[in-house]
Amino acid sequence: MKTLFRYNWMVREEWYRWCEGLSEEELLRTRTGGVGSILHTLFHIVDVEWSWIRLLQGKTDFDESFDGYKSLNQVRKLDSEFRSEVENFVNNWDDSMENQLLYDTLPDGRIVTDTWGEVIRHVIAHEIHHIGQLSIWAREEGKKPVSANLIGRGLISQSNT
Amino acid sequence: MKTLFRYNWMVREEWYRWCEGLSEEELLRTRTGGVGSILHTLFHIVDVEWSWIRLLQGKTDFDESFDGYKSLNQVRKLDSEFRSEVENFVNNWDDSMENQLLYDTLPDGRIVTDTWGEVIRHVIAHEIHHIGQLSIWAREEGKKPVSANLIGRGLISQSNT
Numbered sequence: 001m002k003t004l005f006r007y008n009w010m011v012r013e014e015w016y017r018w019c020e021g022l023s024e025e026e027l028l029r030t031r032t033g034g035v036g037s038i039l040h041t042l043f044h045i046v047d048v049e050w051s052w053i054r055l056l057q058g059k060t061d062f063d064e065s066f067d068g069y070k071s072l073n074q075v076r077k078l079d080s081e082f083r084s085e086v087e088n089f090v091n092n093w094d095d096s097m098e099n100q101l102l103y104d105t106l107p108d109g110r111i112v113t114d115t116w117g118e119v120i121r122h123v124i125a126h127e128i129h130h131i132g133q134l135s136i137w138a139r140e141e142g143k144k145p146v147s148a149n150l151i152g153r154g155l156i157s158q159s160n161t
Numbered sequence: 162m163k164t165l166f167r168y169n170w171m172v173r174e175e176w177y178r179w180c181e182g183l184s185e186e187e188l189l190r191t192r193t194g195g196v197g198s199i200l201h202t203l204f205h206i207v208d209v210e211w212s213w214i215r216l217l218q219g220k221t222d223f224d225e226s227f228d229g230y231k232s233l234n235q236v237r238k239l240d241s242e243f244r245s246e247v248e249n250f251v252n253n254w255d256d257s258m259e260n261q262l263l264y265d266t267l268p269d270g271r272i273v274t275d276t277w278g279e280v281i282r283h284v285i286a287h288e289i290h291h292i293g294q295l296s297i298w299a300r301e302e303g304k305k306p307v308s309a310n311l312i313g314r315g316l317i318s319q320s321n322t
Binding site: 004124139149152 | 294
């Protein structure tokens with residue numbers, strides 16, 4: 001679980017650097033699918049990761065719109081503000097948390113139950129899915145996307161799984 | 162780990178059903194990015210998953226080209242032929258396998274070492290990434306993609322993690 005989070009953070013950092021090669025206009029251009037632009041996708045990944053980690057801790061959610069974060073630097077700053085809390089939660093994850101229950105109220109008022117194990121995997125898959133979308137938009141810009149390979153990054157030798 | 166594999170298989174099955182709504186021409190149309198077409202992506206996911214599981218078991222790899230599998234039914238059939246072996250391997254996964262080493266010879270002759278834990282996560286992330294690409298192509302076809310949500314699928318209650 002921890003390895004997949006570290007993978008996501010590493011790949012996300014490489015996308016930030018990749019974004020440095022694009023103009024703000026290209027980063028914000030409305031594209032087909034996903035949440036609609038490259039920078040909005042990165043904002044959305046950061047937002048969703050932190051929001052779920054907050055919910056699991058019973059803390060208030062993040063509920064700001066993308067409007068205030070329409071530059072690469074602002075998204076990176078937000079990410080680094082959130083990261084230490086997310087990292088702390090992930091690094092303290094243990095198997096006993098797997099089956100704890102989160103009661104989540106949907107917009108329509110229904111209450112659904114998720115296990116913490118489901119939520120944490122949802123967060124992992126959410127980012128990888130959106131990064132896959134970026135890779136298509138990158139090619140549509142005529143640019144080589146960041147590699148999605150997990151092997152070859154030295155992830156396992158760095159710490160435990 | 163097992164939950165993420167079950168998530169991938171469930172989402173993949175939904176994409177197969179989604180593909181039934183497209184013509185063979187649309188499934189095979191060359192698109193920008195990824196491996197180039199919707200059906201080739203699904204073939205590639207099936208191929209890569211099985212190939213790594215074979216490698217971990219010290220068995221021969223799958224080395225066929227997409228040329229022989231250019232219909233939805235052929236890809237589904239290949240998937241179901243491979244699935245029982247993959248499922249068996251995944252279901253028998255335990256933490257003691259995490260740090261076992263795989264020595265992999267690259268095309269250029271170099272030998273690299275991956276842990277089994279890295280390989281298994283690589284396979285998981287590989288599929289999610291490519292499914293993210295399909296979601297963009299779906300929107301470009303004017304169609305709603307399969308949901309990538311992991312929560313709400315009843316994954317954890319079905320079995321262990």
